[in-house]
Amino acid sequence: MRRVLKAAILGSTGLVGIEYVRMLANHPYIKVAYLAGKGSVGKPYGEVVRWQTIGQIPKEVANMEIKPTDPKLMDDVDLVFSPLPAGAAGPVEEEFAKHGFKVISDSPDHRFEPDIPLLIPEINPHTITLIDEQRKKRDWKGFIVTTPLCAAQGVLLPLAPIYQNFKVDSVFITTMQAVSGEGYPGVASLDIIDNIKVLGENYDNKLIKEVHRVLSETKRNVNDSGNDVTLSATTHRVATIHGHYEIIYVTFKEDVNVEKVREAMDNFKGEPQNLKLPTAPSKPIILTNEDSRPQVYFDRWAGEIPGMSVVVGRLSQVNRRAIRFASLIHNTVRGAAGGGILATEFLVEKGYMD
Amino acid sequence: MRRVLKAAILGSTGLVGIEYVRMLANHPYIKVAYLAGKGSVGKPYGEVVRWQTIGQIPKEVANMEIKPTDPKLMDDVDLVFSPLPAGAAGPVEEEFAKHGFKVISDSPDHRFEPDIPLLIPEINPHTITLIDEQRKKRDWKGFIVTTPLCAAQGVLLPLAPIYQNFKVDSVFITTMQAVSGEGYPGVASLDIIDNIKVLGENYDNKLIKEVHRVLSETKRNVNDSGNDVTLSATTHRVATIHGHYEIIYVTFKEDVNVEKVREAMDNFKGEPQNLKLPTAPSKPIILTNEDSRPQVYFDRWAGEIPGMSVVVGRLSQVNRRAIRFASLIHNTVRGAAGGGILATEFLVEKGYMD
Amino acid sequence: MRRVLKAAILGSTGLVGIEYVRMLANHPYIKVAYLAGKGSVGKPYGEVVRWQTIGQIPKEVANMEIKPTDPKLMDDVDLVFSPLPAGAAGPVEEEFAKHGFKVISDSPDHRFEPDIPLLIPEINPHTITLIDEQRKKRDWKGFIVTTPLCAAQGVLLPLAPIYQNFKVDSVFITTMQAVSGEGYPGVASLDIIDNIKVLGENYDNKLIKEVHRVLSETKRNVNDSGNDVTLSATTHRVATIHGHYEIIYVTFKEDVNVEKVREAMDNFKGEPQNLKLPTAPSKPIILTNEDSRPQVYFDRWAGEIPGMSVVVGRLSQVNRRAIRFASLIHNTVRGAAGGGILATEFLVEKGYMD
Amino acid sequence: MRRVLKAAILGSTGLVGIEYVRMLANHPYIKVAYLAGKGSVGKPYGEVVRWQTIGQIPKEVANMEIKPTDPKLMDDVDLVFSPLPAGAAGPVEEEFAKHGFKVISDSPDHRFEPDIPLLIPEINPHTITLIDEQRKKRDWKGFIVTTPLCAAQGVLLPLAPIYQNFKVDSVFITTMQAVSGEGYPGVASLDIIDNIKVLGENYDNKLIKEVHRVLSETKRNVNDSGNDVTLSATTHRVATIHGHYEIIYVTFKEDVNVEKVREAMDNFKGEPQNLKLPTAPSKPIILTNEDSRPQVYFDRWAGEIPGMSVVVGRLSQVNRRAIRFASLIHNTVRGAAGGGILATEFLVEKGYMD
Ligand SMILES: NC(=O)c1ccc[n+]([C@@H]2O[C@H](COP(=O)([O-])OP(=O)(O)OC[C@H]3O[C@@H](n4cnc5c(N)ncnc54)[C@H](OP(=O)(O)O)[C@@H]3O)[C@@H](O)[C@H]2O)c1
Ligand SMILES: NC(=O)c1ccc[n+]([C@@H]2O[C@H](COP(=O)([O-])OP(=O)(O)OC[C@H]3O[C@@H](n4cnc5c(N)ncnc54)[C@H](OP(=O)(O)O)[C@@H]3O)[C@@H](O)[C@H]2O)c1
Ligand SMILES: NC(=O)c1ccc[n+]([C@@H]2O[C@H](COP(=O)([O-])OP(=O)(O)OC[C@H]3O[C@@H](n4cnc5c(N)ncnc54)[C@H](OP(=O)(O)O)[C@@H]3O)[C@@H](O)[C@H]2O)c1
Ligand SMILES: NC(=O)c1ccc[n+]([C@@H]2O[C@H](COP(=O)([O-])OP(=O)(O)OC[C@H]3O[C@@H](n4cnc5c(N)ncnc54)[C@H](OP(=O)(O)O)[C@@H]3O)[C@@H](O)[C@H]2O)c1
Structure with a gap:
């Protein structure tokens, strides 16, 4: 049995965010521990989210409060999924990486940096070694991995x-x-x-x-x-x-x-x-x-x-x-949240999530 | 000044038919003389037509009665526009051509017969001479000219x-x-x-x-x-x-x-x-x-x-x-009715409508 | 534990038919035993059905062959769900009832006959006793129960x-x-x-x-x-x-x-x-x-x-x-298939399905 | 023959603005003299406008430059049509009225002020006398008339x-x-x-x-x-x-x-x-x-x-x-621009536009 990983979902009320919530509801070892947002901070997730996907809002998150997008409030979190809007994502993700968080991003802001993987695990799995380079070069405890458009x-x-x-x-x-x-x-x-x-x-x-x-x-x-x-x-x-x-x-x-x-x-x-x-x-x-x-x-x-x-x-x-x-x-599953979760599972296997 | 040509529009209540009606309302020398249909025969045009185009139903046709698709009823007609459904069009158009009518067809039924022009007047104008061949070969007084899909x-x-x-x-x-x-x-x-x-x-x-x-x-x-x-x-x-x-x-x-x-x-x-x-x-x-x-x-x-x-x-x-x-x-203008009218005007110039 | 009821679904490829198939896939005691159709007869269900609903085609029906709408072929069937088109439904449903089948119909054809229940079990449950009257009057071994529009x-x-x-x-x-x-x-x-x-x-x-x-x-x-x-x-x-x-x-x-x-x-x-x-x-x-x-x-x-x-x-x-x-x-769940299944369950409780 | 009135259209690139432009193109005595906007200021009207209506952009306005929403730039203007967004409209319209402009507004901002007409000329024509009251009370040379939602x-x-x-x-x-x-x-x-x-x-x-x-x-x-x-x-x-x-x-x-x-x-x-x-x-x-x-x-x-x-x-x-x-x-014609033009024509007849 794998160790349970506690995940924060940034942009959790967005169209990609809801797919993370849906897909992680029954995940064997990744658990949603923190739901972050912006305009919706302070409200119960189930009340404000536009659930534009299949199935119903998982019971265990419906009453969770949406919290600020702030690494300092996420003591208990192992990894961070970041489907934040372009522009907003860039600096936020770097801050999280600096603070030691493992960031899986669906945003476009870091897709062309040579030391940040743009990962589809079926296609370019070996690029995850860029993480080592990235950490060294940027002196980050955490890291950023991105998924393509x-x-x-x-x-x-x-x-x-x-x-x-x-x-x-x-x-x-x-x-x-x-x-x-x-x-x-x-x-x-x-x-x-x-x-x-x-x-x-x-x-x-x-x-x-x-x-x-x-x-x-x-x-x-x-x-x-x-x-x-x-x-x-x-x-x-x-x-x-x-x-x-x-x-x-x-x-x-x-x-x-x-x-x-x-x-x-x-x-x-x-x-x-x-x-x-x-x-x-x-x-x-x-x-x-x-x-x-x-x-x-x-x-x-x-x-x-x-x-x-x-x-x-x-x-x-x-x-x-x-x-x-x-x-x-x-687009929001394999093309975003699902791709992010698959990338994470692969990183787990390869020891990058320890 | 050109001689006025009296036109019948087959399938006049259809999506292509209405564009013929609309575009001919102000035509300098083609006048709508006969509106043909099938299910709508006997009813006033303005009452039954689904006018799914710009502008309003021209006053002069609103009260015209829709009549059967029958060459014998069209004594007074010089040419026939035929936006009939595939399958239905083929035999009807041949009958009209046999009866001496000049048929401009938007239907697919005769688009691949080597002696029937598939005409875009800007592109293959010389193919109208196929009409002579067609008439000879088929012993028709009228003829069929088609427009492409x-x-x-x-x-x-x-x-x-x-x-x-x-x-x-x-x-x-x-x-x-x-x-x-x-x-x-x-x-x-x-x-x-x-x-x-x-x-x-x-x-x-x-x-x-x-x-x-x-x-x-x-x-x-x-x-x-x-x-x-x-x-x-x-x-x-x-x-x-x-x-x-x-x-x-x-x-x-x-x-x-x-x-x-x-x-x-x-x-x-x-x-x-x-x-x-x-x-x-x-x-x-x-x-x-x-x-x-x-x-x-x-x-x-x-x-x-x-x-x-x-x-x-x-x-x-x-x-x-x-x-x-x-x-x-x-699709229903240049791609059908407008293309048919343009073809007709070209045939007029070349003497095929005399 | 209830006795398992074997159901035929008429019109099984229709928009209501697919909801019957979906909802019965996990039903505790009603099992799909026969899928009937018209144009699609002879083909595997999974190949021809337009699955315009949630979830995926249940595995157990995907390979079932669609069969004719004929009571004589349904020896093994206990009850018949009938989401047939208006007009077609009337005589078919009567024939089934005559042959001893219990028919639950979503079609409009029998909604105004005084001896045929128009049933929403939460609202007019007592009208199921019309079944007795119906059987007597019509000399049917089976019966027809309908659901409203x-x-x-x-x-x-x-x-x-x-x-x-x-x-x-x-x-x-x-x-x-x-x-x-x-x-x-x-x-x-x-x-x-x-x-x-x-x-x-x-x-x-x-x-x-x-x-x-x-x-x-x-x-x-x-x-x-x-x-x-x-x-x-x-x-x-x-x-x-x-x-x-x-x-x-x-x-x-x-x-x-x-x-x-x-x-x-x-x-x-x-x-x-x-x-x-x-x-x-x-x-x-x-x-x-x-x-x-x-x-x-x-x-x-x-x-x-x-x-x-x-x-x-x-x-x-x-x-x-x-x-x-x-x-x-x-409309196709509570308003049709789901309403039909609920009606059936209620009839089971009341002894009409024995 | 009436004196020609020169009109400014505020919000001229908006959905209501384009109907003003379209309907005034052939107006007998109201001419478009000034096209105002916000984000589109400085650009030729025909290049930036989303012409989501019938017909084509009138030639005479296609090359007009969109100008700022500023009364000081409108020396030559007799009246102002104001289909500005709610919130933005209120203060702008008051400023125009203060500067002596006759303002016809489709915006909601002044619809409930007792001295400002909410006019449908077929229904409450006599309310235009509120204009006199309005001018006196507010000490405006111009005035505001509104049209309902x-x-x-x-x-x-x-x-x-x-x-x-x-x-x-x-x-x-x-x-x-x-x-x-x-x-x-x-x-x-x-x-x-x-x-x-x-x-x-x-x-x-x-x-x-x-x-x-x-x-x-x-x-x-x-x-x-x-x-x-x-x-x-x-x-x-x-x-x-x-x-x-x-x-x-x-x-x-x-x-x-x-x-x-x-x-x-x-x-x-x-x-x-x-x-x-x-x-x-x-x-x-x-x-x-x-x-x-x-x-x-x-x-x-x-x-x-x-x-x-x-x-x-x-x-x-x-x-x-x-x-x-x-x-x-x-909604954008009788419900806005057309209603505004009709109101103006009525005010002209009643001497309020002199
Ligand atoms: N949609 C797709 O198909 C797709 C596919 C691949 C990648 N992506 C990428 O995924 C990202 C998210 O897309 P989306 O479609 O999910 O967007 P969205 O529906 O607009 O959701 C945006 C989310 O981000 C939050 N947010 C907005 N501004 C923020 C800020 N400054 N700081 C923190 N949180 C902020 C919002 O929270 P509140 O609701 O609380 O304001 C909301 O949860 C984008 O970068 C997009 O390019 C999207
Ligand atoms: N739509 C396009 O974009 C387009 C473009 C190029 C070519 N075409 C071709 O143009 C033809 C007409 O298309 P459409 O879109 O206008 O079709 P449509 O809207 O379905 O109209 C069909 C018309 O034909 C009449 N009609 C139907 N069956 C008939 C029959 N057996 N005998 C006599 N009249 C009959 C109908 O009259 P009632 O209403 O009185 O029954 C109606 O006026 C087709 O061959 C199509 O392939 C269409
Ligand atoms: N749709 C709704 O929301 C709704 C709600 C309440 C009640 N209803 C009622 O439910 C009935 C079915 O509606 P639907 O929307 O499911 O229709 P649909 O999608 O058009 O499906 C019709 C079904 O009936 C079969 N069928 C057609 N003609 C037949 C015939 N002569 N004999 C035997 N089977 C025949 C078809 O089989 P093939 O595909 O094999 O040809 C198909 O499976 C109608 O009476 C309707 O009024 C519908
Ligand atoms: N749409 C309707 O059916 C309808 C019906 C009745 C009444 N109304 C009312 O009419 C008004 C306009 O509606 P609409 O649908 O036309 O809106 P719209 O399509 O959003 O257009 C807004 C227009 O206002 C301009 N604009 C925006 N902010 C401005 C500002 N701060 N200062 C100056 N100009 C500004 C824009 O110019 P740029 O493009 O240059 O930025 C644009 O031309 C609203 O008050 C609405 O309630 C609308």
Whole structure:
């Protein structure tokens, strides 16, 4: 039996925060010990939270009081999940790390620092050793580990087995993302009723840059540096609540058989599966052959650990050197809270949480 | 002054039918003389029509009675617009052509017959000579001319100037189409609230096949047969009422400068513009440089003839041999009724309506 | 321990059918033995069903084959749940009853026959004795019991304690109902995006008529016949998936204190609660005092048996003889499948299922 | 011919501001001379405005620069339309009035001051004499006139002829309002996709209070003080862009024949109609007998001056002393900008704009 870890959830009333609360309610060894917020401080969690997810508010947290986001009040806490808004997150997370806390962040503020892991445990597990470097360099007792942008994870999980096994030339991504991806209040209804919200170049580039970093940290089985992969994304929000849906075209430097690609995806596994981590789905990629799937409403909660698997469908051969597929990721689960919990479990196994 | 042409509109209560009614209300020489329907026969137009478009029902048609879809009742009619449902359209249109009527069809039933034009007057105007062949071969006094699938036109209009001037290698299309594209009742609300409806392989292929046919009829300025262009499409409906939005990636066989592509699009004109046809927009392609445009709600009615121009934006260089852009077409206007009227005006100029 | 009852679910792939499947998956003594359908006959349930509800398709039914709606194939079945479409249901249900089956119907076809119960077990439990009459009169070995229209149940559950305890004069109802209430495909997306669908007089009257019948079967504690209660409804669909939301104004023949009304609602219980039936929520009416609740998205699955309680809020005194409240009912659960299961459990207790 | 009035539009980029711009583009004697804003100051109107209405941005304003909201910069301006946000509007409008400007306000900040008219020219025209009182009391050269809350106008316009001619006892209102009613960004998409947003008691009461004030200023033809009318409202937003839809139950102190009510509504006219003001619809109330109308999407722009008439339908007798109807008002047109322009035209006729 593992030692119980006591966790604080920052931004606990947010769209990512509620998924941490939901998923940790039955976790074998991580317990919610502290719920932090900002505007809602002082109120009982169950009264103020917008519970925009499945199931009901767990009884054990409904009456917990929301407390300030202050490391000095968290004596009893072993680790800190930080789904704080961009901008606010950066300094807060550094302060926590300085105070000795292990911080798992879903915010974008530290995603491009070379000594801070941008971790998907199935894809770039070895990057956790950056923690040692980070602590040394920054003289921190604690540390920060980040998870990538939800939409980037929806690309990376299905792309990883392809990139590992084939000589990829270009990746062209078109996204249709859910409104919950911008938090609350987030997307204005006037932007999304009878409309598609164009996210624009900055967002496109953010997505690409994160995919680039994680790909560059992916070990390959093919004799090809992979350095010159072209990546492009065109990003949008549509009127869906949860679930980012993305159409991905991949071209290759040599002929590729789509059945081999399917096999690679189907067999895709990583350390979380090998280690049987509690929040690891047995299949990080669920493949569907149905012509009209994945669909956001019906598939975003797929898998034995709902929302932790990416659902891939529409996989087909475009020409000898090109394939196409659709990927659906639950943005606040695998794309945020679930990814954060999985990262934590992996760090536990590797001794970083002791 | 042109001779006035008396038109019958089949399927006049449908989503395409109402655009014919709206656009012809002020047409200089085409007058609505007969409104045909099926379930609504016998009722006053203004009472039964679902007027799901801009403006109000034109006074002159509000009290017209809807009549049967029967060539024998249309003595007084010069030409027939046929936005009939797939399947129903085929035999009806042939009967009309046999009876000597000039039929302009938006239905899919005759889009792949080699002697029937699939016409976008800006792109493949010379294909109208197929009419002569058609009449001879089929021994028809009338004829049938068709317009392509709305979503295909949204690809073809911006693609034409590219295809004409550059050596295109592949075209990867992802669509987010409006629900009105399936007619009424069409898309179930349960498929589209908090969901994206995947249209699937058949629809993908239909789109590709139509783009293929029209491209193959496009005259090129480049020294390249264009025969081996790869086309792929992934098609969806999202919760928008009108306006098909499509993200298009184009790769080339040689280096291409996106600014040259922009220029080619910006200068794109065809016979309708040269002939100053009444329903021809001065610019078939409206280019926007705004980072967040086109947007369906704000741009689908763009142009001095609302809905007759395709709005293209997000045009950018992906790498030396690839570009990306977004295209927005009003599906029931340029993609159907407006396209049909423009085709008619062109046929008038070329003497096919005498 | 109760004897296990083997149930057939007609219309098992429909929106109500799936709730029967979901709720019976863990039922203590009712087991799904037969899944019937029409268009989907012959296919594995898990492959064809549109699972538009919470949770995942129960493993034990995913591979069951969908079978014809034919009593002769159901040797092994004890009772039949019938969420069949209006029109189709009538003759089918009679045939089943004739063949000796106990039929619990959510369809409207037999809701106004005086010898067929229209049952909400909390409100008019004694009407089950109509079964005896029914069997005698019709010479059936089986029987039919029906449940009221979902929207009527959303009125009746909160109205019952008011009607029982106060002298009601008028009830004015305005509904905002979910699209799933019309089944699949049901409501056209073109009727509901950026629109409110008006259901019209027929539907208004249907609702009123059912409320009337059940009220007239409700035992009262007040010295007032209640015969002359005015009922009026104005009914609509809005763009929500599940959950009928209704605003109800009630006027009285004498002064009424809203706090007494609140108490009556809060204390409301019936036979299902007294008998602790497995699917009976401890509170059929959940009262909320929050100013902005109930809300469809957040409250439709409320209660310890999700979707089995009506959530009532916005209760307030309008003047000395009028009050106002909002009622939210899960249309396919309490308003259909859940109501059917609860009715069955009650019939079991009363010996009608032996 | 009237003297041309030069108008400034404050909040010109807002949802109400754009309707002022649209409606004044072709006004016979009011010209847009100054476009004011806040965040958008310094930019060309056509570049920054979210044109969420019909038609296209009028050419003559597209290149106008947005300027500060400062009376000192408006030498050349005769009157000021003020659709400013609540809170911001109050002091700004007073400053303008002090500086001698005639201010027509759609904001809520001065709606309950006894010397400031809350004007619907068809209903309480005589209240414009409050202007004289206002000027004297406040020592202002200019003045402020306000228009009621959009949702209140949707009640008041159909209620006025009823109140004038019958002894009303109670009015029970349930609203389904469009998201544009909260401005931009306004309603969060997460509150409105698959949900109904409950506006709550404050909003309910605001609506009631405004209806109360205007009713109390309405001249009656019946021998009844009308002081004791009960008003109650339950208010919501649903996923519609424009158009507030309201179900209204009215009870009376004596028997009332709904046909007489219909007649009163149908004949309803006021000063704007008598004076043939340019923006006055010939019928302020358009009555429809169709069972499924009014519908938001199809009727919000009804009338020869689109959006200036309230569409009333579903009118029916509930019992001898109660009726019911549905009212649809275009919130940003009749409910704001159009109401403001009509008020101005009326003030012009009465000499208040000289
Ligand atoms: N939504 C997604 O799909 C998604 C996916 C991946 C990553 N992320 C990232 O996760 C983070 C959170 O996103 P979200 O969607 O959960 O946001 P959200 O719904 O807007 O929630 C924000 C949370 O942060 C708290 N908060 C806000 N400002 C704060 C401050 N200055 N100090 C402390 N707490 C503060 C709020 O507390 P109060 O309610 O008490 O004010 C609330 O709990 C963002 O960085 C986002 O980029 C989101
Ligand atoms: N919607 C688009 O964006 C779009 C774009 C390009 C092409 N198209 C094509 O245009 C055609 C019409 O589409 P739509 O969206 O306008 O369809 P729709 O809204 O469903 O309208 C169908 C029309 O056809 C009439 N009709 C139906 N069955 C008929 C029959 N057997 N004989 C005669 N009339 C019949 C109906 O009349 P009643 O109402 O009297 O029954 C109605 O007027 C289809 O072929 C479609 O593929 C549509
Ligand atoms: N939806 C609600 O909120 C609600 C609430 C209360 C009561 N109801 C009532 O419940 C009934 C079902 O509603 P629903 O919403 O579940 O409808 P639905 O989603 O349209 O499902 C209809 C079901 O009935 C089957 N079916 C259709 N025609 C049939 C026939 N002729 N014979 C045998 N089976 C047939 C279909 O099977 P296949 O798929 O195999 O074709 C499908 O399983 C209706 O009477 C409705 O009024 C519904
Ligand atoms: N929407 C309706 O249906 C409706 C109906 C009746 C009445 N009203 C009332 O009309 C008013 C405007 O509503 P709306 O929906 O048009 O709002 P909106 O869309 O949010 O627009 C607000 C406008 O006010 C400007 N603005 C914001 N703060 C300002 C300040 N401090 N000083 C000067 N200008 C400022 C903005 O300019 P920038 O864009 O330059 O920042 C924008 O032009 C509100 O009082 C509302 O209650 C609205």
